[in-house]
Amino acid sequence: MGNPHFLAIPYPILGHMNPLMQFSHILAKHGCKITFLTSDENYNKMKTTSIIGGKGKIMESHINLVSLPDGVNPQDDRKDVAKVILSTKTTMSAMLPKVIEEINNINCDNKISCIIVTKNMGWALEVAHQLGIKGALFWPASATCLVSFNSMESLVEEGIIDSQNGLPKKEEIQLSTNLPMMEAAAMPWYNLHNAFFFLHMMKEMQNMNLGEWWLCNTSMDLEAEAISLSPKFLPIGPLMGNEHNIMGSLWQEDETCLEWLDQYPPKSIIYVSFGSLISIGPNQFIELAHGLDLLKRPYLWVVRKDKGDNEVKNSHPNELKGNQGKIIDWSPQKKILCHPSIACFITHCGWNSTIESVCNGVPMLCWPFFSDQLMNKTYICDVWKVGLGFEKDENGLITKEEIKKKVDELLEDEEIKERCLKLMEMVVKNKGEGDNNLNKFINWAKE
Template identity: 85%
Template sequence: MGNPHFLTIPFPILGHMNPLMQFSQVLAKHGCKITFLTSDENYNKMKTTSINDGEGKLMEPHINLVSLPDGVNPQDDRKDLAKVILSTRITMSPMLPKLIEDINNLDSDNKISCIIVTKNMGWALEVAHQLGIKGALFWPASATSLVSFNSMERLVEEGIVDPQSGIPRKQEIQLSLNLPMMEAAAMPWYSLSNAFFFLHMMKEMQNVNLGEWWLCNTSMDLEAEAISLSPKFLPIGPLIGNEDNNIGSLWQEDETCLEWLDQHKPKSVIYVSFGSLISIGPNQFKELAIGLDLLKRPFLWVVRKDMAHMNNVLENEYLDELFKGNKGKIVSWSPQKKILCHPSIACFITHCGWNSTIESVCSGVPLLCWPFFSDQLMNKTYICDVWKVGLGFEKDENGLITKEEIKKKVDELLEDEEIKERSLKFMEMVVKNKSEGDKNLNKFINWAKE
């Protein structure tokens, strides 16, 4: 039998598309054929970034881009994840069997042998199951967060979690004996404070369990206890080493910041980025800007174009002072992996998304944790309490992280030699795990071939 043909289907947001595209590239380098399915809207965006020839062919010979409508109207808010989840399922799922048939007819010698999905696309595993095609889950977050979702039913049965809202009845939850005790609020479904997500994930987990493998960008040294809880877990991380391109990115990266970083001393620059979804209010934004000014250190700050109200705040005369004398640089999107590997980076103020967490750990960069929702609070628990490679910010009585707190914690982190040492130790350890991840990857490809 020839090399497998994978149909990869990410939920159409950046935090799922980027890691699944990166994984698709890894599979392509092993000679596998990939058909990458995304929404029409994202397909059109991907055609405008520097990644393909405009014909839906990526600059990667084994990867083919295809799209289906996701049913989200142009006037709808794509940040409303509940709307996108429902619309994607209702619109795409009846169209998927026909798309698979069309793809198979184009190359009858190399039909789709396995469908890989990310979270919220579990319905596609149901379709795969009905068509007799193998299925696997690519989980774009930590193994521990997947364990937490997989424990929801048991937590409901044990009376620890309300069956309708998903709100825990205890202050703290321990998902398993060997996992850390965590605040109930750190459960990834809790912080979304919306019964829709809880009930959606209960159903999603039934579909996810149809997948034979749960592929995670993690490693035994990071999450051995969580990984040991299900035979489906296959740690294939760390997925590093594809830094040369931004295939799959929907936004143009601003590479000028790398030249700017070159002008700074080793371990001198504070890097600030909250990923692709998070927006902070004008008051918090201003506190952060003033806090960065108080530090009297160079900083590189990602302020996305869709945070337009922030750009108004930035025009404030006071904030103009921030950028005098080459002290600060703002970009609308950054080549993050290259930045974190840059010798001038001292630390990373982050929302603690899993991709950012793994990239920092693999670069030995200490973290300042500013989580907002979903799995980010759980990742913060690991960063600060389990791995001890970072510190968290405390909010004031108004729920703000003040400029004083920002200055205090950055100074504290940069003076903490133990955290810096541990960050470097972790980097060595996790990069060594790569060979184990590669072994698991080969196991997965061979299984798909059978």
């Protein structure tokens, strides 16, 4: 049989589209055919950048783009996660079988052999199951995070969490004897305080278990205990290359910062970015600006136009003296983190950012907000010990003094720096095993 044809279906947000697109590029390099399905809204955004060539093909690759409406009306609030999840599921699941049929008619000699989905798109594995097509889950967070979702049912049965909203009845939760004890608040469904999301994920896990493989951008040295808990886990990480960051280009990346970084000595710059979903609010923004100023060190700070942070930035020009800093709208993060001048990373602890830091030996200052970020912080600070967390004051703010204190402490801690380099070496060595697992997956899809 020829090379497999994968239909990749990410949940239409950046933190899912980027890693699945990156993985699609890797599969394409192995000669696989890829059809990448996104929402009409994102497809139209991609068309305005240079990444789509003629006939909906992504530049310089074997990836075809197709789109479906997600059913969210223009006047609806896309920040309403429940609305987007339900609307996407209802609208797209009804149309997916017809799309698959159309794709297969065009590719008679190479029909879709496997559907790969990310979280919240488990319904597509149900469709695949009904059509007799193989299915796999590409998980955009850590293996431990997936274990936590897969444990929800047993945690309910054991009376550790509430069956209706997932709120814990204990202060700490240990998902398995070999996994670290974690604050209950670190469970990825907890900090959303959202009964909808908890019940949705209970159902979602049933669908995701239809996937024969759970592909994770992780490695044995990072999460051996979690990976050993299910035979479905296939660690294919670290996905390290600078594969074309297609979704990053929905926002123009500011490449000028790389030349700016070139002017500085090794390990001198503080890099600050909170990913694609987070806005920190005006008071915290001002504290952070003052904290960076107090450090008297050069910094590179990503302040995004679309998140309201920009209004704060423009209304407080005095807060941003910028005499030693550079502020940009969106960054080519992979290139930044492997730049020799970066000393540390103030991060929201999203999994993509965490893996990119680990692969470059960059120590982290953890500023998690929600979802899996608190769990990742536990690994960064307590398990791998390659970073420090911030403490909030009585008003829930991380003060400028706290920012200065922790950054100074991290940059003076030689043991953390040493552990960062050791972890980097270990994880980079794991790449061979990740590649073997990738080949195993491609061969399985061929069968």
